Amino acid sequence: MTRMDDLPIRDELRGKAPYGAPQLDVPVRLNTNENPYPLPEPLVARIVERVTEAARGLNRYPDRDAVELREALAGYLTRTTGHPVARENVWAANGSNEVIQQLLQAFGGPGRTALGFEPSYSMHALISRSTGTGWLSGPRRPDFTLDLAAATEMIAERRPDVVFVCSPNNPTGTAVEVGTVLALYDAAQAAKPSLVVVDEAYVEFSHQDSLVPLLADRPHLVVSRTMSKAFGAAGLRLGYLAADPAVVDAVQLVRLPYHLSAVTQATALAALEHTDTLLGYVEQLKEERDRLVTELRALGCEVTDSDANFVQFGRFDDSHAAWRTLLDHGVLVRDNGVPGWLRVSTGTPSENDAFLEAVRALKKES
Numbered sequence: 001m002t003r004m005d006d007l008p009i010r011d012e013l014r015g016k017a018p019y020g021a022p023q024l025d026v027p028v029r030l031n032t033n034e035n036p037y038p039l040p041e042p043l044v045a046r047i048v049e050r051v052t053e054a055a056r057g058l059n060r061y062p063d064r065d066a067v068e069l070r071e072a073l074a075g076y077l078t079r080t081t082g083h084p085v086a087r088e089n090v091w092a093a094n095g096s097n098e099v100i101q102q103l104l105q106a107f108g109g110p111g112r113t114a115l116g117f118e119p120s121y122s123m124h125a126l127i128s129r130s131t132g133t134g135w136l137s138g139p140r141r142p143d144f145t146l147d148l149a150a151a152t153e154m155i156a157e158r159r160p161d162v163v164f165v166c167s168p169n170n171p172t173g174t175a176v177e178v179g180t181v182l183a184l185y186d187a188a189q190a191a192k193p194s195l196v197v198v199d200e201a202y203v204e205f206s207h208q209d210s211l212v213p214l215l216a217d218r219p220h221l222v223v224s225r226t227m228s229k230a231f232g233a234a235g236l237r238l239g240y241l242a243a244d245p246a247v248v249d250a251v252q253l254v255r256l257p258y259h260l261s262a263v264t265q266a267t268a269l270a271a272l273e274h275t276d277t278l279l280g281y282v283e284q285l286k287e288e289r290d291r292l293v294t295e296l297r298a299l300g301c302e303v304t305d306s307d308a309n310f311v312q313f314g315r316f317d318d319s320h321a322a323w324r325t326l327l328d329h330g331v332l333v334r335d336n337g338v339p340g341w342l343r344v345s346t347g348t349p350s351e352n353d354a355f356l357e358a359v360r361a362l363k364k365e366s
Contacts, residue, residue: 010132012129012132013129013130016126016129019122019123019126024327024332026327026330026331026332027330027331027354028330028331028332028347028351028354028355029332030331030332030333030344030345030346030347030351030355031332031333031334031343031344031345032234032334032345033170033202033229033308033309033310033345034228034229034232034234034345035228035229035230035231035232035233035234035281035285035309036285036345036346036347036348036351037232037281037284037285037348038232039232039233039271040274040277042274042277043270043271043273043274043277043278046270046273046274047266047267047270047271049270050266050267050269050270051263051266051267051270053266054262054263054265054266055263057262058262058263061257061258062258062260062261062262062265063262063265064257064258065252066092066260066265067087068265068269069092069260069265069268069269070087070090070091070092070240071087072268072269072272073090073092073240073272074086074087074089074090074242075272076272076275077090077210077212077225077242080204080210081209081210081212081213082213083212083213083215083216085212085215085242086245088245088248089215089242089243089244089245089248090240090241090242090248091240091241091243091247091248091251091252092238092239092240092260092268093238093239093240093255093259093260094237094238094239094259094260094264095226095228095237095238095239096199096201096224096225096226096228096239096240097123097127097239098239098259099224099239099240099241099251100123100124100127100197100199100224101127101130101131102251102254102255103162103195103197103222103224103241103251104127104128104131104133104162105131105251105254106250106251106253106254107161107162107195107250108128108131108132108133108161108162109131109132109133110132110133112133112134112161112162113133113134113135113136113158113159113160113161113162114128114133114134114135114136114160114161114162114163114164115136115137115138115154115155115158115160115162115163115164116135116136116137116138116163116164116166117137117138117139117140117146117151117164117165117166117169118137118138118140119140119144119169119171119172119336119337119338120164120166120169120170120171120172121164121166121169121170121199121201122336124164124166124199125137128162133161133162136154136158136160138150138151138154139151139154143304144169144172144174144304144312145174146165146176146180146184148180148183148184151184151187152183152184152187155184155187155188155191155194156187156190156191159191159192159194160188160191160194161194161195162194162195162196162197163184163188163194163195163196163197164197164199165181165184165196165197165198165199166198166199166201167181167198167199167200167203167206167208167211167307168200168202168203168205168206168306168307168308169308170201170202170308170310171310171312171334171336171338171341171343172304172312172338173202173304173305173306173307173308173310173311173312174304174305174306174307175206175207175208175307176198177208178208178211178214181196181198181211181214182214184196185214185218185220185221188220189220193220194220195220195222195247196220196221196222197222197223197224198211198214198221198222198223198224199224200212200223200224200225201224201225201226201228201229202229202230202307202308202309202310203225204229204230204279204282205229205230205282205285205286205289205307205308205309206307206308207307208307210223211223212242215242215243215244218244219244219246219247220244220247221243221244222241222242222243222247223241223242223243224239224240224241225239225240225241225242226238226239226240227239227240227268227271229309230278230279230282231271231275231278232278232281233267233268233271236264236267236268236271237264238260238264238267238268282309285309285346286309288346288347288348288349288352289306289308289309289310289311289346291352292311292344292346292352292355292356293305293306293311295356296311296313296356296359299356299359299360299363300363301313301314301359302314302315304341309345309346310334310343310344310345310346311343311344311346312338312341312342312343313341313342313343313344314340314341314342315340315341316340316341316342317340319335319338319339319340319341319342320335322342322362322366323335323342325358325361325362325365325366326342326355326358326359326362329357329358329361329362330354330358331354331355331358333345333355
């Protein structure tokens with residue numbers, strides 16, 4: 001049987017495994033940071049209406065530039081961040097991962113490098129490598145916050161073409177302060193004009209405000225977002241960015257023709273009509289997230305402060321063994337490979353209760 005490494009695959013892809021989390025059939029799955037609440041029925045009905053309308057024109061290509069959708073996303077950003085965002089500032093793609101891919105295709109590539117501060121979202125490094133972009137791993141402090149002095153020194157020395165800042169950060173849940181992002185941006189421009197991408201996939205769950213207002217007068221700053229988390233639409237696969245219009249023009253050089261289907265655009269537009277309802281679920285999840293932090297600490301766990309819809313907890317002598325014990329009690333969490341730590345997504349109150357009961361059993365057995 002031919003193995004993948006027997007093929008003439010690119011050298012930087014040899015020995016790599018595809019991204020993914022285990023999907024096991026257990027009573028409580030809290031490992032992929034999904035929103036646990038199904039879409040409300042009025043929204044489902046509106047999706048059916050919009051998709052039915054779109055289906056009548058499926059013999060034609062969709063709106064290549066997703067004008068109506070970008071207009072609606074711009075309105076959402078303007079309303080929720082207080083910063084005026086126009087359609088020309090917004091681009092949308094199939095999940096935030098495609099947004100990242102398009103940015104790296106346009107601003108990275110062979111002979112160029114991207115810098116991220118690990119542990120962080122692993123797809124930044126994986127997509128960098130898949131686009132032929134060299135990957136640089138930057139430092140974090142033991143509490144997982146950014147070491148600004150070390151980060152700016154590395155930017156000055158290595159002069160990356162793209163800098164990723166994940167806020168809130170996955171898998172740690174930590175947010176990055178405004179002053180830190182500004183310092184990183186200034187350092188990146190001093191080294192050479194570099195793109196700074198702030199990944200705000202979880203920002204609706206944060207105690208801190210969005211960094212979208214920082215886009216003003218910063219043409220090399222990009223904020224990426226997703227509808228997978230706060231909008232409870234992981235199955236939709238809709239990501240977007242906000243940036244200077246010139247950045248939007250640049251990613252259109254590399255996007256595939258008609259990359260967003262008419263059905264995807266129709267579904268996303270329906271979801272944006274129900275923003276207030278969906279953000280109400282976000283408030284419930286934030287309360288449950290904070291409850292998990294409090295109760296895990298009461299159980300003797302070490303917990304990283306979280307601004308996301310998940311919590312990183314530990315510390316364990318053998319994190320994979322702890323993961324296995326929780327799984328044996330019917331609860332699936334994420335072992336991200338951060339030594340001594342696990343990550344749990346915020347679920348419904350009953351799911352969170354089951355998780356906490358499994359942690360109690362883990363503590364008794366250890």
